[in-house]
Amino acid sequence: MQSTAEENYIKAIYKLSGGGTNAVSTTGLSETLQTKPASVSDMLRKLSAKDLVHYVKYHGVQLTEEGQRVALKIIRKHRLWEVFLVQKLHFTWDEVHEVAEQMEHVKSELLIQRLDEFLGHPRIDPHGDPIPTEAGELRQEEQRVLASLAVEQKGVVCRVKDSQPAFLQYLNRVGIQIGTQLQVVDKIPYDNSLEISIDKSKSVILSSDVLEKIFVINP
Amino acid sequence: MQSTAEENYIKAIYKLSGGGTNAVSTTGLSETLQTKPASVSDMLRKLSAKDLVHYVKYHGVQLTEEGQRVALKIIRKHRLWEVFLVQKLHFTWDEVHEVAEQMEHVKSELLIQRLDEFLGHPRIDPHGDPIPTEAGELRQEEQRVLASLAVEQKGVVCRVKDSQPAFLQYLNRVGIQIGTQLQVVDKIPYDNSLEISIDKSKSVILSSDVLEKIFVINP
DNA sequence: AAATTTATTTAGGCAAACCTAAACTTTAAT
DNA sequence: ATTAAAGTTTAGGTTTGCCTAAATAAATTT
Ligand SMILES: [Mn+2]
Ligand SMILES: [Mn+2]
Ligand SMILES: [Mn+2]
Ligand SMILES: [Mn+2]
Numbered sequence: 001m002q003s004t005a006e007e008n009y010i011k012a013i014y015k016l017s018g019g020g021t022n023a024v025s026t027t028g029l030s031e032t033l034q035t036k037p038a039s040v041s042d043m044l045r046k047l048s049a050k051d052l053v054h055y056v057k058y059h060g061v062q063l064t065e066e067g068q069r070v071a072l073k074i075i076r077k078h079r080l081w082e083v084f085l086v087q088k089l090h091f092t093w094d095e096v097h098e099v100a101e102q103m104e105h106v107k108s109e110l111l112i113q114r115l116d117e118f119l120g121h122p123r124i125d126p127h128g129d130p131i132p133t134e135a136g137e138l139r140q141e142e143q144r145v146l147a148s149l150a151v152e153q154k155g156v157v158c159r160v161k162d163s164q165p166a167f168l169q170y171l172n173r174v175g176i177q178i179g180t181q182l183q184v185v186d187k188i189p190y191d192n193s194l195e196i197s198i199d200k201s202k203s204v205i206l207s208s209d210v211l212e213k214i215f216v217i218n219p
Numbered sequence: 220m221q222s223t224a225e226e227n228y229i230k231a232i233y234k235l236s237g238g239g240t241n242a243v244s245t246t247g248l249s250e251t252l253q254t255k256p257a258s259v260s261d262m263l264r265k266l267s268a269k270d271l272v273h274y275v276k277y278h279g280v281q282l283t284e285e286g287q288r289v290a291l292k293i294i295r296k297h298r299l300w301e302v303f304l305v306q307k308l309h310f311t312w313d314e315v316h317e318v319a320e321q322m323e324h325v326k327s328e329l330l331i332q333r334l335d336e337f338l339g340h341p342r343i344d345p346h347g348d349p350i351p352t353e354a355g356e357l358r359q360e361e362q363r364v365l366a367s368l369a370v371e372q373k374g375v376v377c378r379v380k381d382s383q384p385a386f387l388q389y390l391n392r393v394g395i396q397i398g399t400q401l402q403v404v405d406k407i408p409y410d411n412s413l414e415i416s417i418d419k420s421k422s423v424i425l426s427s428d429v430l431e432k433i434f435v436i437n438p
Numbered sequence: 439a440a441a442t443t444t445a446t447t448t449a450g451g452c453a454a455a456c457c458t459a460a461a462c463t464t465t466a467a468t
Numbered sequence: 469a470t471t472a473a474a475g476t477t478t479a480g481g482t483t484t485g486c487c488t489a490a491a492t493a494a495a496t497t498t
Pocket of ligand 2: 079082125126127129
C-alpha cells in the first residue's frame with residue numbers, strides 16, 4: 001500500500017513521462033510537485049526500493065509495470081471523482097481539481113467500483129481525459145476536431161483546447177460542455193464556419209477559430 | 220487547519236466525553252485511537268498549545284469551545300459521507316465506517332455544502348446518529364429503547380447500540396434497518412421478549428437482549 | 439499512614455517527508 | 469580539452485506522529 005505522498009509522485013511521473021515511455025527528470029518532478037529537487041531524490045530512492053520505478057542516478061526515472069498499474073488506478077479514481085463533482089454536485093471545470101486531488105487517495109476498492117456504477121461507467125472526465133478501466137486499460141477514443149465534421153455528422157464534446165476564462169465562459173453561454181451532443185446542420189463555405197445544433201435543440205454558428213478548439217468523439 | 224491525526228483525536232475526545240462535558244482519560248483515548256498512552260500525552264500537549272483542548276496533566280482533557288466546533292464539523296462530514304455511501308452507493312451499515320473515516324478529512328467547504336444539498340439535507344446518518352447542521356448545531360430527537368414500548372405503540376428505528384458484524388447481519392436478516400417502521404404486536408411476560416411487526420407486514424419475536432440494543436424515534 | 443498497584447508523563451528514538459547547504463555529475467561553452 | 473554552468477545527489481537537520489522504557493503521580497489496598 002502506498003502513502004499519499006508516494007501516490008502523488010507516481011502520478012506525476014506518469015504524467016510527465018507521457019504515459020510511461022520517456023524518462024523523467026528530478027527538476028521536472030520537483031516543479032510539478034512543488035518540492036525541492038533534494039526531496040525528489042529522496043523519494044525516488046524509496047520508490048525504487050519498492051520496485052515502483054526504474055531509477056538511474058543522474059539519468060531520470062521511469063515507472064515499472066507495477067508502477068504504471070498503480071498510476072492508472074490513481075488516475076481512474078481522480079477522474080471518476082471529477083465526474084461525480086461536476087455531474088452530481090454541480091462543480092464547474094475549474095473547481096474540481098483540488099478536491100479530486102484529495103479524494104483520489106481514499107482507499108477502498110468497493111468505493112470505486114460502486115462510484116463507477118453510480119456514474120454510469122463514464123468514459124471521459126470533465127476535462128475530456130479518458131478514464132482508465134477497472135482492468136487498468138486506458139483506451140483512447142478517436143478524437144476529431146469539430147472543424148473536420150461534415151454536414152449531418154454527430155459528435156460528443158470530449159475536449160477543449162483553450163482554457164482561458166473568456167473562452168470557457170463563451171462555451172458556457174452557448175451551452176457547450178464536455179459531454180454535450182453536437183450535430184453539424186450546415187456549412188458556410190465563405191469563412192468555414194459551421195451551423196451546429198446543440199443537444200438536439202437550438203443551433204448556433206461557430207467560427208472556424210472556435211471549431212478548431214473543440215474536439216469530439218463518436219456518440 | 221488541523222492534520223488528519225489531530226482531527227481523529229478531536230473526534231475521539233468529543234465522543235468519549237459524551238458531547239464535550241466530561242473529562243476524558245489518556246488510556247481511554249489510546250484505546251479508541253489504537254495508539255499507546257505515551258503518544259496520546261504527546262498529542263494532548265500539541266492540541267492544548269493550539270487551544271483546541273483544556274488539558275490538565277494527570278487529570279484528563281476536555282474540548283474548548285473551538286475544539287467542539289471543529290469536532291462537530293468533522294462529525295458532520297463523516298455522517299454525510301455515510302449517508303452518501305448507503306443511499307447512493309448502496310453500501311451496508313457495516314461497510315461505511317472505514318471509508319467515511321477517510322472521507323471526513325477531505326478539505327472543502329463547498330464540497331460539504333453541495334453534498335448536503337445533493338442528499339436532501341438528511342437529519343440522521345445510517346446509524347441513526349444526528350447530523351450536525353452547517354451552523355454546528357446538533358439537535359437530538361427524543362429516542363426510546365425498543366424494550367420500553369408498550370403493546371400497539373409504533374416507532375421508527377433510529378439507532379442500534381451494537382455494531383458487531385454478527386448483530387448487524389442478524390438485523391439484516393429479519394429486515395430491520397435505520398428508518399424501518401416497527402409496531403409492538405404483543406408482549407411475552409415470561410422473558411420480556413416482544414412480538415414486533417416490521418414495516419407493517421411480517422412480524423418477529425425479539426429477545427429482550429436485542430430489544431435493549433434498538434432505539435426508535437416517533438414516526 | 440504506608441505500601442502497592444495503576445495511570446500518566448517524560449526521555450530518548452525512529453520513520454516519513456520535507457528542507458538547506460555542500461558535494462558531485464553531466465552538459466554546454468569556451 | 470578545459471572550464472563554467474546546470475542538474476542531481478548526499479549530508480545533516482526539522483516536524484509530525486508514533487514507539488519503548490523509565491520516572492513520577494494518583495488511586496487503592498493493607
Ligand atoms: Mn493527490
Ligand atoms: Mn481531469
Ligand atoms: Mn478519520
Ligand atoms: Mn455513523
